[in-house]
Amino acid sequence: MNKHNDWHKDQQYIALVADLLIKPEVSKLENITQHINSNRLEHSIMVSYKSYKIGKKLHLDYRAMARAGLLHDMFYYDWRTTKFSDGSHAYVHPRIALKNAREITKLSKKEEDIIVKHMWGATIAPPRYVESAIVSFVDDQCAIVEAASPYFKQKYQNMKLKLKFN
Ligand SMILES: [Fe+2]
Ligand SMILES: [Fe+2]
Numbered sequence: 001m002n003k004h005n006d007w008h009k010d011q012q013y014i015a016l017v018a019d020l021l022i023k024p025e026v027s028k029l030e031n032i033t034q035h036i037n038s039n040r041l042e043h044s045i046m047v048s049y050k051s052y053k054i055g056k057k058l059h060l061d062y063r064a065m066a067r068a069g070l071l072h073d074m075f076y077y078d079w080r081t082t083k084f085s086d087g088s089h090a091y092v093h094p095r096i097a098l099k100n101a102r103e104i105t106k107l108s109k110k111e112e113d114i115i116v117k118h119m120w121g122a123t124i125a126p127p128r129y130v131e132s133a134i135v136s137f138v139d140d141q142c143a144i145v146e147a148a149s150p151y152f153k154q155k156y157q158n159m160k161l162k163l164k165f166n
Contacts, residue, residue, distance in 0.1 A: 068114035
């Protein structure tokens, strides 16, 4: 999709998240559709890696951004079909992800805030750290890119058919 697919070649990034990537609780996110054209694992890695790169550039806690970014959507229901009576998906799923993340790793206060506040904008409580705000923005941006990409792909295919080039 873009250069953020290069995460697997980035040894420093891998070193920060390898222990999480090998957990079945994380790898099984691959079986869940997230935004039409992406599964939940791809989405989580994209949010994690993009946040990590921004964090590094700005001399922030890029480790927390990489790890919490990877775990921010660690829930297993389909948000398009599952509805809750005790709160919206935007409110509920960060809390489920936090609980699930706590079960597979030890989280810092900042990592907890990144996960639970990643829907900031749709939910009221503001992030406590700049790292949380950035991961939340990156998450929004990734959702748009992932949802839009099949649309653009289709447009491109149609254009190719029309002009008969390859
Ligand atoms: Fe989310
Ligand atoms: Fe997300």
